[in-house]
Amino acid sequence: MSTALEALDLLAPDAIADPYTFLAGTRSRPGLSWSSRHKAWVATRHADVTALLRDPRFTANRVGTYLEKHGDSPEARAAATFYRVAQEWMSLKEGPDHGRLRSLVQAAFSPRVVKNMGGLVVELSDGFVDTFPVGEPFDLLQRFAFPLPATVIAGMLGVPVEDRDQFKEWSQGLSALVFAASDVEGRHESAARATEELSAYVADLIAQREVDPRDDLISHLIEAGSRQDRLTHLEIVAHAILLLFAGHETTTNLICNSVVALLANPAAAEALRSGEADAGRAVEELLRYDSPAKTVIRIALEDVEVAGTQVAEGDRVLLLQSAANRDPAVFADPDVLDLTRANAGAHTAFGSGPHYCLGAPLARLEARLALPILLRRTRGLTLAGDLEWQPNLLTRGLERLEVTITDLKESSDE
């Protein structure tokens, strides 16, 4: 057994390159496994991951615990701005505090609001495809998978398109901290700077919408709730940032990971291209097969026994979606991509329970529309470089996705 496996180092190069093979052994051991590298318990089976996601004896608030332990460290002080905003996020709250924020934001971001974005997703997807060069390598992440979700969520919030590139920089500053790429130098400082600039920008936007409301998310967040209970100014800033940011990287990664999976499975790609495979169901299988979210973190609020393992109050548990989604106890032939898989939707990519991804309807819509457009409008789509995965604990994303195409069809030729 390699040392990485003994220490359960989820950031070891082989774990980053192929978490599925890396975790198969751990999943077949009973109970939770202890990782000395991450100083945390690790849950890998589908049943354990799902139960823990819904277990009220665990909290998603890792920032509170972090601040209690390291609040005086230079890093925490450097990132004080970031934590001041992040502490308002529903994703880190529990119980009634979480419920209140979730209900208020949910009202502004309902599946019905999202459904209306279909036309924009199609129009934008076609527009990005129009710019692809034929016969020379280009980065599909930068040309398609990143700008699509970024533009959609920025547009929904009410952010002008011109400011998109600025948002990407801010988002990357934040993601280094939130997605725990623990080896990046100066990550606390860059997160702090990004938060400060983004907060100022969003505060400005709120001020504009307060006097001149529009049909956008910022305006709806301002209006959400009753006279007695509304979002505070800081809560609106924090949740605008959360939506912007949560809507960026994960959906980008879903599109890229899906393209990689489809290129390795030409029959599946053809079924999706021709319409023989239902796009909605295909997206569920792609979410299962190579989920953009690898890990959710929970902290025990009391001493708990989980799957026969004694977990002490304050212990961290890493819920490994990447392992749960390939659990043979739930998914037959889990390592095979099968776009017709009946129970693909049982994947844990969006979590479960109270924190179930608020943006799931939007991510699903974008992938369901964008992937068939990409496949129909390009010919000879092939990888043109090695796949380099970001060394993150929480998300599975590529650094870039170099591809070539041999021809481009007009959107009207389909």
Next chain:
Amino acid sequence: MSDVVRPVVDRDVCVGSANCVRLAPGVFSLVEGQGHADPGGSADGDLMRQAADECPVSAIEW
């Protein structure tokens, strides 16, 4: 407002995010971590529509 709406939660689809429970605790509850609608339903059609519209996995119908 007088028509009673009887929503049902599709338990194969429900992920237990509990938005409906917070909106209309008299109608919806969590049973073993999943949403359940009281068979008596509700006369507040607007509220039921809101619960259905906001459900993140669209598990509420009638």
